[in-house]
Amino acid sequence: MREQKPAVEFDTVPLSKREQILAAAREEFLEYGYAATTMDAVAARAGVSKATIYAHFENKQTLFGAMITNRCEQSFDKLPVPRGDARSLRTELHALGLMMIRLIYAPEAIALYRVVIAESARQPELGEIFHVSGPARAMASLTAYFQKLKDKGLLAIPDARLTAEMFVGMLKGQDYMRRLLNMEEGGCRPEDLVEAAVETLLRAYALQAEEV
Amino acid sequence: MREQKPAVEFDTVPLSKREQILAAAREEFLEYGYAATTMDAVAARAGVSKATIYAHFENKQTLFGAMITNRCEQSFDKLPVPRGDARSLRTELHALGLMMIRLIYAPEAIALYRVVIAESARQPELGEIFHVSGPARAMASLTAYFQKLKDKGLLAIPDARLTAEMFVGMLKGQDYMRRLLNMEEGGCRPEDLVEAAVETLLRAYALQAEEV
């Protein structure tokens, strides 16, 4: 009798205990950091007992690692995949830049990055997990894009990978550091950096004059 | 009698207790992070008792903040101050770039940045202290440098500040992120990024052809 399903099935699938715990862990860890987060707090937020957490995860470190992995997989699903065939290269690069800073500057992405940096000093595999499932994928995609532009004869760049790194670096500027440091905004606006980065790349390497 | 000075004065000035404590705190905090560092460990490393630490610093947070402030002041004294009058702009930019990545990529600078990022989530004023005494000073100096190049008619940049941000961003690339995440090196080599960044800037904005 205890295993009986409810008479009425609802569309909203209830979260499994494991998912509840992971969600609670994410909120706690991202807000308070690893050390300042207590298993009691995670249990309370998840609505389960502490013992239940330990039935699903070996210990606090394991729970943290599971949360990071889970979060990275979800955050970077929606990668920007430019086609490289727009009529205006400038427009396409500009849209790509905006999409990337929106991904990179999302508050949750910043919080995740911050907590992974903090703990990677003690658990180096966390840095690897984060990088492989997030930034590395984005860089690979971006490198392929610039390679396509080069092959098409649109950009006279010497190395697609280097160009991708420089492009992302230019987009971040100082404002990214400021946000990691939990400061008020106050450097250059990210939108201005997108403008300037695209302008710089095109002036340096564009083969077809397409300035309007 | 207990206050008597030693009969022979040595050239090596002994560190005051306060300085001993700060040095020990730096080593512990940078290696183990804020939470994992214990006051016992700091006391042991400094060669004093815990009570002595509390005689000099109100509590653990205060000690951490004092260490950060102290460290920032020392780390960023040796700022690169380019003159903007070298015969070859390319050579000067290249040297500047190398100097900056040497500063930015110093292991202790990385460790300091990491621990400040981690704790700035709880103590926002730490981020401010770090930024003002370090990166902000470097950016101001770099902005002034690019402004000089612009005024001299060497670079046709629209905005010195934006250019400074992009230049630093290009220098960092992905490798900086990899180091913060405590990963093995493996992206683009920083030296290649310096080359590429200088090349890009010059191609985009140089007014006098000086390619050799």
Add this chain to the structure above:
DNA sequence: GTCTATAAGAGGATAGAC
């Protein structure tokens, strides 16, 4: 100011019933 010894409490992890 500096020490030894200790108070006081937090928090990770588990035992045992259901």
Add this chain to the structure above:
DNA sequence: GTCTATCCTCTTATAGAC
């Protein structure tokens, strides 16, 4: 698997002698 109740270690901070 899940809960309640508890153990036990580790760590911050202080009391009190010198």
